[in-house]
Amino acid sequence: MSLLSLEAVHTYYGDSHILEGVSLEVDRGEVVALVGRNGVGKTTTLRTILQLTPPSEGQVWLRGEDITGADTHEVADAGVGWIPENRRIFSRLTVEENIHVAVPEGRNIDAARERAYETFPDLREHRHRDAGTLSGGQQQMLAIVRGLVGDNDLLLVDEPSEGLAPLIVSAVADALAATATETTVLLVEQNLPLALDLADRFYVLDDGQVVDSGDTNEVDDDDERFRRYLSA
Amino acid sequence: MSGVLALSPFADSVPLFVDTLGAFFRPRTLFGVLVDGVAKAALYIMIASGLTLIFGLMGVLNFAHGSMTMVGAYLGGLLMVLVVGQETGDPTRLLVFGLGVVVVFAVLAAFGGLLEIGLIRPIYDRPPLSQILLTFGLTLILDELARIVVSFYGLQPISEWQAAMATKPDVLGQQHDLVVASVSGLKLFEIACGILAVVVIWVFLTRTRYGLYVRAGSEDSEMAAALGVDVRRVFTVVFALGTGLGGVAGILLAWDPSWGASVPLAVETLLPAFVVVIIGGLGTFRGTVAAGLLVGLIDATMTWWFQNAIAFTGLPEMTIFLILVIVLVVRPQGLFGVEEVGGH
Secondary structure: OOOEEEEEEEEEEOOEEEEEEEEEEEOOOOEEEEEOOOOOOHHHHHHHHOOOOOOOEEEEEEOOEEOOOOOHHHHHHOOEEEEOOOOOOOOOOEHHHHHHHHOOOOOOHHHHHHHHHHHOOHHHHOOOOEHHHOOHHHHHHHHHHHHHOOOOOEEEEEOOOOOOOHHHHHHHHHHHHHHHOOOEEEEEOOOHHHHHHHOOEEEEEEOOEEEEEEEHHHOOOOOHHHHHHHOO | OHHHHHHOOOOOHHHHHHHHHHHHOOHHHHHHHHHHHHHHHHHHHHHHHHHHHHHHHHOOOOOOHHHHHHHHHHHHHHHHHHHOOOOOOHHHHHHHHHHHHHHHHHHHHHHHHHHHHHHHHHHOOOOHHHHHHHHHHHHHHHHHHHHHHHHHOOOOOOOOOHHHHOOOOHHHHOEEEEOOEEEEHHHHHHHHHHHHHHHHHHHHHHHOHHHHHHHHHHHOHHHHHHOOOOHHHHHHHHHHHHHHHHHHHHHHHOOOOOOOOOOOHHHHHHHHHHHHHHHHOOOOHHHHHHHHHHHHHHHHHHHHHHHHHHOOOOOHHHHHHHHHHHHHHHOOOOOOOOOOOOOO
């Protein structure tokens, strides 16, 4: 049984039909990359899994259980974490408070904080600062550790390298690689070499449909299979 | 030259202004105005806090908030009128007030929770106008209901309920010498209640897990939900707390001769509360406290000036709205506001 499975999912924003029958599976322990051009429905796929934008048709299964139509907090409580596009940190909360919100009730907050600061030591010295005053790279680090401290079984990661300096991208990639050894990851990433480096398998999305999939060790980032769907 | 001055309508005003200015800067006057201003601020902050918590998290402009304050004033007043007699001593009166605070808060918080679940929640996804119309309709219903009930018991709905005001302890009705001036016991009590309310809300928001959820949800409720926060439950709790706070402010107003328990109290408190929330920045508690102090102090200052220089008491309230206009022009998001808050 797959950890996550989408079955013929159709999702709309108002009248716009974004996902047109998307089906995909993510097995426990895998890193799966979801690639495609801008606006083909990658972020919507993650939002559909979280039930932030619930599907109009089709089902989303988590560990064999149908979570379609569940509340988003219930999906999160079931062990699905989200590192969103554009970070979406709580800017008026301190770094420490941002981490605190992400720790489920009953879990050890001190241990979670230590884990966060071990992953990105830079955050420790800024822990009492409002998150909105951090640099873009530090905000991305915070967004990532917020996804990590939830002890999730599945992490949905959306464009983690977007807008970051190369040095920060490298630190972020290292943190995701370390995370991937203990957590299942569904990764949306425009940076194809990074995505293929981290992922075991990939799906290519185009116009709201899965048009290709396979193992990442069968392809490279210049493969015709990608050029057809990823070039502008 | 002096003839020209004598013809000017402002000629007599200049020495009067200088005299009044001198009187204003006497330590005794300044201290009195300061106490008046902080007491007004305490009331404004207590009324506006509930409003700002509700708007900050839920993006709902609750036009029924003033009605909650009015209901709180009558409910608390009723409790005190029923329990307090002429022979009742000050300590007992204060104790009954404390009991009234607990009862009013509990009843109105429960009412607010039910309102959120039954009426507000079904229209979250509709345009903000629907929420405004709904809460505005609610305030009309509550005010009319209060008018009917109050009239049924032979009270004047538009006049302050004197029986409730008479339950005030003597110590609060007297003047007390403090530092350089004699100040009203009620004003000191209002300041103490305001400080207590600010501390309790601040501790709730910054030292409790639920408060953390409220602040996170105020910024980005979708992200908070994706981190496992049951935002809908937080909405209900915040609406209940906000409504309860509005009611608690009401019970304090029932003792204040400037306000008193009456049906128009709903509108009289809603307007300054909105002004304070907008000046502070929609949805920020820190902004509400700062704006409450600013508005309270300017209001008290202008009240003194209008009473002593012009002998006209109607205009000071206008200054509150003048501050609002200036803030909206210079800093539309308010003193501590961000450009966009609320939403769900």
